[in-house]
Amino acid sequence: DAGITQSPRHKVTETGTPVTLRCHQTENHRYMYWYRQDPGHGLRLIHYSYGVKDTDKGEVSDGYSVSRSKTEDFLLTLESATSSQTSVYFCAINRVLYNEQFFGPGTRLTVL
Amino acid sequence: GQQVMQIPQYQHVQEGEDFTTYCNSSTTLSNIQWYKQRPGGHPVFLIQLVKSGEVKKQKRLTFQFGEAKKNSSLHITATQTTDVGTYFCAAINTNAGKSTFGDGTTLTVKP
Numbered sequence: 225d226a227g228i229t230q231s232p233r234h235k236v237t238e239t240g241t242p243v244t245l246r247c248h249q250t251e252n253h254r255y256m257y258w259y260r261q262d263p264g265h266g267l268r269l270i271h272y273s274y275g276v277k278d279t280d281k282g283e284v285s286d287g288y289s290v291s292r293s294k295t296e297d298f299l300l301t302l303e304s305a306t307s308s309q310t311s312v313y314f315c316a317i318n319r320v321l322y323n324e325q326f327f328g329p330g331t332r333l334t335v336l
Numbered sequence: 337g338q339q340v341m342q343i344p345q346y347q348h349v350q351e352g353e354d355f356t357t358y359c360n361s362s363t364t365l366s367n368i369q370w371y372k373q374r375p376g377g378h379p380v381f382l383i384q385l386v387k388s389g390e391v392k393k394q395k396r397l398t399f400q401f402g403e404a405k406k407n408s409s410l411h412i413t414a415t416q417t418t419d420v421g422t423y424f425c426a427a428i429n430t431n432a433g434k435s436t437f438g439d440g441t442t443l444t445v446k447p
Contacts, residue, residue, distance in 0.1 A: 266437045
């Protein structure tokens with residue numbers, strides 16, 4: 225699925241360091257989302273965007289910030305990573321036809 | 337906000353057996369979606385249900401939306417090893433453009 229990519233795909237970092245994850249879409253969709261997935265918790269919404277420079281918080285936004293300066297890019301930043309932020313992060317776009325979420329391949333982040 | 341509860345959390349079946357996962361909400365849902373995530377992969381959209389009492393089929397998969405639009409189910413007939421993965425339901429808030437996912441049911445199939 226080439227419509228949405230995430231980088232990096234894997235990252236190991238240390239507690240207290242800043243980390244930025246990138247989501248890039250080629251389909252010009254308005255809505256973009258960042259989720260984290262942890263065992264036993266399914267997918268939890270961190271932040272989402274409904275347009276350039278328009279973002280809002282999800283259910284687990286503490287410790288995360290986002291930016292969207294271009295339609296195609298949605299960045300997720302952990303200002304000071306903690307071990308509790310070790311997770312798999314998925315970016316998604318909202319495809320209009322069925323209002324479906326189309327997910328990127330994910331980024332596995334480990335905070336030591 | 338909307339919350340959806342999914343049961344069971346895990347299901348182990350012998351190949352050829354049937355499988356069902358249930359999604360329940362305390363509030364009326366405008367619609368519900370189902371996703372499948374293969375091990376190591378990302379969630380993939382399967383279907384959306386909108387109407388009260390709606391039933392949709394995709395080969396061996398049958399999706400139902402309750403009459404009160406507070407529950408939904410996914411039934412797989414005669415499971416195959418290719419069915420392994422985690423199945424999620426998601427409630428869609430069309431006004432806010434947000435989805436709330438259930439915690440998923442992880443299906444394992446023994447050959």
